[in-house]
Amino acid sequence: MRLGFPSSGSFPGPAARAALRTFVTPGPRMVDEIECVASILLAILLAHLIGAHNVAWAAFTGFVLMRGHVSETLLRGMMRLAGTALGAGLALLIVPYAVRSLPASVAVAAIIGFAGLYGMLTAKRAYAWFLFGLTFEMILLDKLEHPAVNAIAFAETRLLEVAAGTVACVTISLLTTLTARRRWPGPPPAPATRIGWHPDAARHAAQAGVTLALLPVLHALFGIPELQQAGVTIMAVMVVPVSGLGASGLMPVSRRLLHRMLGCLxxxxxxxxxxxxxxxxxxxxxxxxxxxxxxxxHIENGGKRITYLGLQFTLAILVTLVPDSYSDAAIEPALQRLASIFIGMALLEPVLLAWHFLAPRRRSDVATRPAQEAPGSE
Incomplete structure (x- = not known):
């Protein structure tokens, strides 16, 4: 009697065998992975040379910016630099005053979070908008936790880290564009488009703003550390294609939360x-x-369904194995990141559930951006 177990000839399956073959088969996928490794190593070196304080963020910048052609890599790098600079600049103007009052902290967390995410969902230069909102929220939450620390120092090192990662990534991308990419070009980039007023995107961004506004309250009540990573989680998982939102973003956002958790684990x-x-x-x-x-x-390049899982897998590797000093390498950063995911999930899911069950059911008839995975949404 056959028990239904797969025969030795069918395990692993065809898809798994194809994925394993690409590890050792020269082609666009292998070139992309080599580019990422080279970019990260150069970003780490540059970050140490210029005195950045969070070398892992420079390494992640060098990873997340990489695309198949230097022109696209350079454009993403410029958007990341511009968004980081604008978010840091606004934070330096507002945050020192906002942290003196809980209502003010709540208000600016909600407003800037809304603006950054709405721009990410609808603007042509979406990635710059995302980094604008993300950088502001990180500086605000860091200042709430460490009121004695100069916010200028945080903004400075964040710009240094992004600059190191950007220079590294563009340098490696230029080299491969002139060499390996001539034979194995990357996939063509999706055209950037601008969406006009979009009520579903506005509602979705407002939900993120409401959730981000809870973080200063949580800090005031319980003094939970590292809430800036919870803020990153909330913004990042809310970046879903506008075409998939409809009346509720509960399902796509919950899927991204799950992938974020599994990738980090x-x-x-x-x-x-x-x-x-x-x-x-x-x-x-x-x-x-x-x-x-x-x-x-390799996981990230394996298909749209697991792209975000692969990105989070890599980020967990970088935050753990790329310390500011290799003598200080420890597992705690990965554990703190995992804890921040659960905090973000605990705050975000009730907000999404409340809208999902209480809001009237409708579908948007407004033109939307083609569905695609969010570009480097941390």
Whole structure:
């Protein structure tokens, strides 16, 4: 009697075998993964040379900006720099006054979060809008937690980190565009489009603003640390295609939250194993970083359904294995990131559920942007 187990010839399945073959088969996918590793290593070097304080953020910038042609990589880098600079500049003007009052902190968290996410969903330069809102929220929440720390220092190091990652990524992308990409070009970029007034996007961004406004309240009541990472989670998972929103973003956002959690768990588990093997050895940590980046990017390139999971896998690797000093490498950053995901989830899901069940059912008939995965939404 056959019990229905797969025969040895059918395991792994065709899709899995094809994915494994691409690890060792020269082609666009392999070139992309090599580009990412080279960009991250150069970003780490540059971040140390210019004195950035969060080397992992420089490494992640060098990873998330990479695209198949230097022109697209450069455009994304310019948008990331511009969005970070504008968000930091506005934060330096507003945050020192806003943190003196809880109502003011709540109000600016909601307003800037709404503006950044709505721009991400509808503007032509969406990525700049996202980094604008994200940077502002991070500086606000960091200042609430560390009132004695100069906000200028945080803004400065964030700009240095983004600059190091951008220069590294553009440099590597230029080299491969002139060499390997001539034979194995990357996929053509999706055209950037601008959407006019969109009520579904506005409602979705307002839900994010309401949730972000809860973070200063949570800090005031309970003093929970590292809430800026919860703010990143809330903004990042709310970046979904406008065409998939309809009357409620509950399902697509919940899916992204799940992928964020699974990616962080998987990347954190691999990073913990590498930390155990390395025992403080910088060469092993660097080699483990390269391995984790290749695996994460391979998952990210495996299909639209798991793109965000692969991105989060890589980010967990970077925040754990790329410390400011290799003598200080530890698993705590990955655990803090996982905790922030649960805090963001605990705040965001009730807001989405309330709208989902209480709002009238309708479908938008406004023209929408083509459905696609959010570009580098942290």
């Amino acid at each position: 998987g990347g954190g588990a691999l990073a913990a194993a590498i930390l155990f093997v390395a025992q403080g050895s910088a060469p092993i940590l660097i080699a483990g970083t390269c391995l984790g980046v290749v695996i994460g990017r």
